[in-house]
Amino acid sequence: MSAAERTGWLPPRWVKWLAWKIHRGIYNRSGGRLGLSLPRDDEHYGTLHLTVPGRRTGEPRGVILGYFEDGPNLVTMAMNGWEDPEPAWWLNLQAHPDAEVVVADGKRPVRGRAAEGEERTRLWARWQQIDKHLDAWAARRSKPTAVVILEPR
Incomplete structure (x- = not known):
């Protein structure tokens, strides 16, 4: 196994930033018709657009995130491209x-919250089915990566 396979190689930060910017641009320019997808099965996540008020301004802030469904809940991760610090949306x-x-x-x-305890362990294991490098990528961060649950209101 190569070092890249063990550590879960990631592209440079500027590549991730550009990809996110292009994805948001497609979503915004299409009026939301393009850029989102439903999870297909236990091995493919979907994409959603989350809008949350800014913590300082109160202005709506949008971000596109990967997710899977857990009953009525949507589950995502506060990962910021697997780098520090915490993502602003979180x-x-x-x-x-x-x-x-x-x-x-x-x-x-929805109402957002962090999964804790057994629930976090169970949902983390589900993400591992989707993303085989999950643990290696999470190890790059100085803090544990929050598993975020978006519950219906």
Whole structure:
């Protein structure tokens, strides 16, 4: 096994930033018609658009995230491209837990929270089915990566 396979190689930060910017641009320019997808099975996550008020300004802030469904809940991770610090959307959601998501099949009002204990362990294991490098990538961060649950309101 090569070093890249053991550590879960990631592209440079500027490549990730550019990819996120292009993805958001496609979503915004298409009026939300392109850029989102539903999870296909236990091995493919979907993409959603989360809108949460900014913690300082109160202005709506949007981000596109990967997710899977756990019953009525949507589950994502506060990973910031597997680098420090915490992503701004997660800090905003902690300050203002009520948010809105748009998934490929419509809008949903949600309340965000971090999974803890056994629930976090179970959901982390589900992410490992989707992403084989999950533990290696999470080890790059100085803090544990939050597993975020978006519950229907």
